[in-house]
Amino acid sequence: MSRRAIFDNKILPYVLLAPQLAITIVFFFWPAGQAVAQSLLRQDPFGLRTTFVWLENFAHVVRDPAYLNAAGTTLIFSLAVVALAMGSGLLLAVTADKPIRGAGVYKTLLIWPYAVAPAVAASLWLFIFHPTIGMLGRAINQAGIPWDYTLNGTQALVLVILAASWKQVSYNFIFFLAGLQSIPRSVIEAAAVDGAGTRQRFWKVTFPLLSPTTFFLLVVNLIYSFFDTFGVIHSLTRGGPGKATETLIYKVYVDGVVYLDLGGSSAQSVILLLFVVTMTALQFKYIERRVHY
Amino acid sequence: MRSLIAGVIAVMLVAGGATLSAPASIAQVPAPTVVAQAGRVTVDFWYGLTRPLGDILEGIATDFNNSQTRYRVVSSFKGAYPETMQAAIAAFRAGNAPHIVQMFEVGTATMMAARGAIKPVHELMKEAGIPFDPSIYLPAVRGYYSSPDGKMISMPFNSSTPITFYNKDAFRRAGLDPEKPPQTWSELRAAATKIRQTNAAPCGFTMAWPTWTNLENFSAIQDVPLASKMNGFEGMDAQMLTNSALHVRHLQTLMDMHREGTFRYGGRDSAGDALFPSGECAIIHGSSGLRARVIREARFAWGVTYLPYYDDVKGAPKNSIIGGASFWVMTSPRRTADEYRAVAEFFKFISQPEVVANWHMETGFVPITFPGMTLVQSLGYWQANPGADIPFKQLTRSRPTRNTMGLRLGNMPEIRVIFYEEWEKAFQGQQTAKQAMDAATRRSNDVLRRFERANAP
Numbered sequence: 001m002s003r004r005a006i007f008d009n010k011i012l013p014y015v016l017l018a019p020q021l022a023i024t025i026v027f028f029f030w031p032a033g034q035a036v037a038q039s040l041l042r043q044d045p046f047g048l049r050t051t052f053v054w055l056e057n058f059a060h061v062v063r064d065p066a067y068l069n070a071a072g073t074t075l076i077f078s079l080a081v082v083a084l085a086m087g088s089g090l091l092l093a094v095t096a097d098k099p100i101r102g103a104g105v106y107k108t109l110l111i112w113p114y115a116v117a118p119a120v121a122a123s124l125w126l127f128i129f130h131p132t133i134g135m136l137g138r139a140i141n142q143a144g145i146p147w148d149y150t151l152n153g154t155q156a157l158v159l160v161i162l163a164a165s166w167k168q169v170s171y172n173f174i175f176f177l178a179g180l181q182s183i184p185r186s187v188i189e190a191a192a193v194d195g196a197g198t199r200q201r202f203w204k205v206t207f208p209l210l211s212p213t214t215f216f217l218l219v220v221n222l223i224y225s226f227f228d229t230f231g232v233i234h235s236l237t238r239g240g241p242g243k244a245t246e247t248l249i250y251k252v253y254v255d256g257v258v259y260l261d262l263g264g265s266s267a268q269s270v271i272l273l274l275f276v277v278t279m280t281a282l283q284f285k286y287i288e289r290r291v292h293y
Numbered sequence: 294m295r296s297l298i299a300g301v302i303a304v305m306l307v308a309g310g311a312t313l314s315a316p317a318s319i320a321q322v323p324a325p326t327v328v329a330q331a332g333r334v335t336v337d338f339w340y341g342l343t344r345p346l347g348d349i350l351e352g353i354a355t356d357f358n359n360s361q362t363r364y365r366v367v368s369s370f371k372g373a374y375p376e377t378m379q380a381a382i383a384a385f386r387a388g389n390a391p392h393i394v395q396m397f398e399v400g401t402a403t404m405m406a407a408r409g410a411i412k413p414v415h416e417l418m419k420e421a422g423i424p425f426d427p428s429i430y431l432p433a434v435r436g437y438y439s440s441p442d443g444k445m446i447s448m449p450f451n452s453s454t455p456i457t458f459y460n461k462d463a464f465r466r467a468g469l470d471p472e473k474p475p476q477t478w479s480e481l482r483a484a485a486t487k488i489r490q491t492n493a494a495p496c497g498f499t500m501a502w503p504t505w506t507n508l509e510n511f512s513a514i515q516d517v518p519l520a521s522k523m524n525g526f527e528g529m530d531a532q533m534l535t536n537s538a539l540h541v542r543h544l545q546t547l548m549d550m551h552r553e554g555t556f557r558y559g560g561r562d563s564a565g566d567a568l569f570p571s572g573e574c575a576i577i578h579g580s581s582g583l584r585a586r587v588i589r590e591a592r593f594a595w596g597v598t599y600l601p602y603y604d605d606v607k608g609a610p611k612n613s614i615i616g617g618a619s620f621w622v623m624t625s626p627r628r629t630a631d632e633y634r635a636v637a638e639f640f641k642f643i644s645q646p647e648v649v650a651n652w653h654m655e656t657g658f659v660p661i662t663f664p665g666m667t668l669v670q671s672l673g674y675w676q677a678n679p680g681a682d683i684p685f686k687q688l689t690r691s692r693p694t695r696n697t698m699g700l701r702l703g704n705m706p707e708i709r710v711i712f713y714e715e716w717e718k719a720f721q722g723q724q725t726a727k728q729a730m731d732a733a734t735r736r737s738n739d740v741l742r743r744f745e746r747a748n749a750p
Contacts, residue, residue, distance in 0.1 A: 044747045046407040047386045132573065150560045151721055240561065241717040257379055259707040260403070261743065 032273065039266035057267035066243060067251065067268070074247040077161060078225040084165035085221055086214070089172025094202070096173075097180045107177070114170035118231025125163040126236060149237065153244030156237045160245050163236060164229040171224075172217050179213030180206070215287060219280060226276060248272055334635040337391035338368045341377030341618065342451070345585075349655050350451075357642045364635035366393075374400070374618060375706065381623065385410050390623035392636050395450070397618045398437065399705035402525065404621050405446055406703065406748040412622040412633065414640065415444045420630070421637035429644070429662045433612055433688045437699035438619050441526055448620040448640050451658045453582040454613045454684045455506040457601065460494060461594035463575035467493035474598040478546060481576065481601045485555035488575045496574040497555040501565035503716065504709045505616055506578040506600070508535065511543060513697040514600055516608040520741075525701040529745040533708075533737045536730040539606065545726040548719055558720050561713045580616060581684035584657035597680040599687050612691045614699045617658060650674075659684050703744030708737045 039057055043050045061067050096106055113121065131137045131148040140147040149155040183206060191205045207214075227249050233239060239246035239254060246254070252272065256265025342350055347370055354366040371377040374397035381394040396404055404411055418425035427435050427445045433454075438447045461471035467488045475481040485497030500506050512519040517539055522531035550556035557574060559565025569577040570590035577583075578600060587595060602610035622636055642648065649665025652658060654674050660666040666685060669675065675682040691697070702708060712733045719729035 042747055044407065045382050045403060046410040048407060048409045049748070132568065132571075150564070151558060151717060153721070238561070240713065241721070242714045254710075258375055259704055259740075260379075260382065261704075261747075 045260035057263040081225040085168035093176035122235030340395040341374040452615040452617040460575040463494040494575040498576040499574040500578040
């Protein structure tokens with residue numbers, strides 16, 4: 001016997017969906033559509049002179065060495081952030097899932113960084129790691145290790161990766177913890193009875209059962225590292241030194257908003273949009289098959 | 294499959310939100326309309342000065358409002374200069390441009406190219422029937438904001454120029470004469486070396502606004518061109534000339550000093566500012582506007598002097614060029630003659646000697662008119678504050694030449710960043726001075742060509 005609620009009203013669902021759809025169209029599809037239109041135009045910042053240039057902006061973008069450089073930086077940055085944020089989130093969740101004294105306090109404290117705005121988070125990191133005004137930064141230099149992320153590109157990239165990952169660890173922690181807690185104890189106990197050690201229990205039982213959470217977090221973290229890390233980069237390094245920390249999204253901002261090259265910037269955001277859509281589609285197509293719900 | 298669609302939509306939501314370039318997404322809501330008092334014409338004025346400078350500027354607008362009953366200037370802070378510029382451009386595109394916007398000097402070429410968006414000041418004053426004499430402005434200021442045929446396009450207001458600040462206590466500790474600061478690059482290098490050898494300060498020499506102080510002003514002071522076509526004044530087809538032997542030599546000097554540990558690169562834009570008042574670096578090239586901060590924060594005796602020059606360069610030193618900002622009048626579809634008249638009256642008010650002199654004395658910006666300067670002198674301010682006249686003297690020490698009028702290069706903010714990037718790589722030892730200047734010049738020329746294409750009449 002199936003218990004299904006039956007609604008005869010054909011209009012009601014659309015009415016209920018309307019507010020969300022309206023927001024989506026006005027704030028997301030419309031501007032995205034405008035970006036597509038703008039990417040085919042060459043225009044001065046004030047919009048006084050407009051020329052339709054077909055795909056010239058795209059041709060410029062893909063030939064620009066700075067763009068390829070930003071793509072490479074984004075790749076390193078995103079992989080590092082995803083790996084670091086998810087790895088630490090999982091580790092912390094596994095640890096907090098055990099019956100330990102004061103678990104509630106740890107859990108609360110671990111969630112805090114997520115509530116910190118990116119710009120504020122970046123300022124905290126700045127006050128810790130800045131070579132002249134940062135507490136730890138000064139100490140490192142005094143210990144004889146040359147540390148100056150304002151001039152050393154590798155150090156700058158490491159710093160923004162750490163700061164961006166730190167921001168996201170909390171989020172991953174909560175989801176992993178919830179995921180762990182929804183795994184039935186009986187399964188793990190059964191494995192223990194069968195003679196599986198701690199390590200085996202985790203990799204053979206817990207981790208596969210956690211895969212829906214892991215998969216969800218993978219998508220979310222990738223999107224985070226692509227788009228939401230703007231604030232951290234902007235406040236810490238502004239893409240520098242050189243172009244060492246300029247990711248694709250940061251370049252969209254700099255070219256469009258600071259340098260007022262609207263056509264080029266739009267072309268970049270269209271490429272970015274297509275890239276992430278493709279990547280997510282592929283993820284769902286191929287990786288999702290290996291996920292056990 | 295359902296989750297696939299959901300995922301794609303989720304991505305589009307995020308990515309859509311990230312398309313910053315679409316005009317509608319950056320269009321700003323116009324400043325809250327203040328209910329106009331009976332009969333008063335309201336003028337929106339957007340500025341980009343942070344406190345305390347912004348407060349002083351607002352004070353001037355309030356004084357204007359109190360000085361008469363027909364017009365009212367409503368001033369709003371729109372973030373730093375670049376944000377103010379972006380806000381004004383977005384507002385213009387949405388048909389809601391403010392009447393007046395404060396724009397930093399490197400935005401000048403962009404604004405001048407936007408002929409339909411701005412109203413030249415000389416035209417505004419003529420239409421309002423208000424006498425306006427550009428010759429009261431210092432030549433270095435007037436030239437920067439005038440069209441090639443000498444007509445004033447924007448209204449000069451806050452102008453600064455880079456100078457040298459030095460720590461007299463550190464000089465004394467190093468056995469240097471604190472009353473004889475270095476005037477040439479070889480003297481500066483010798484002083485910085487002495488300071489480091491004696492450990493009189495942790496850092497010898499640094500600079501704020503590196504490209505403004507040591508590229509743009511460097512070129513003016515040594516009287517060499519920064520770009521062809523009179524630094525861009527004579528046309529948008531100007532080419533950067535920044536890989537000359539002298540430019541390369543100067544970067545080499547800085548790189549050598551960086552390697553010796555006598556020069557520290559303090560970061561882009563104003564980031565280097567902090568290194569001087571803290572006592573870290575004994576010498577800094579910074580904006581004359583840094584003076585207020587040094588007075589407030591420095592716990593040591595300090596002095597100011599001119600920017601150094603290479604004494605084997607013929608004709609050096611010439612006058613420096615300005616930075617800071619000017620006021621631009623923007624057009625809008627519904628703007629009335631009365632509103633333009635109000636703007637003109639406000640401009641007349643701010644060019645009075647009293648306003649110019651007070652602004653200088655309160656902020657450290659340069660007194661930009663000769664009557665204003667005379668008033669400052671007659672008040673005895675420069676006698677009471679030694680060194681406060683250095684920026685003025687440096688700006689006026691020679692008649693502006695073709696190389697010292699200023700610069701008018703499109704997308705100048707982007708060009709500055711290109712030089713930061715190439716210099717930073719050079720300081721890290723990743724390339725030679727010649728490679729850095731060649732690369733920066735080539736990349737800047739690409740930027741200039743893009744500007745030329747987008748703004749070709």
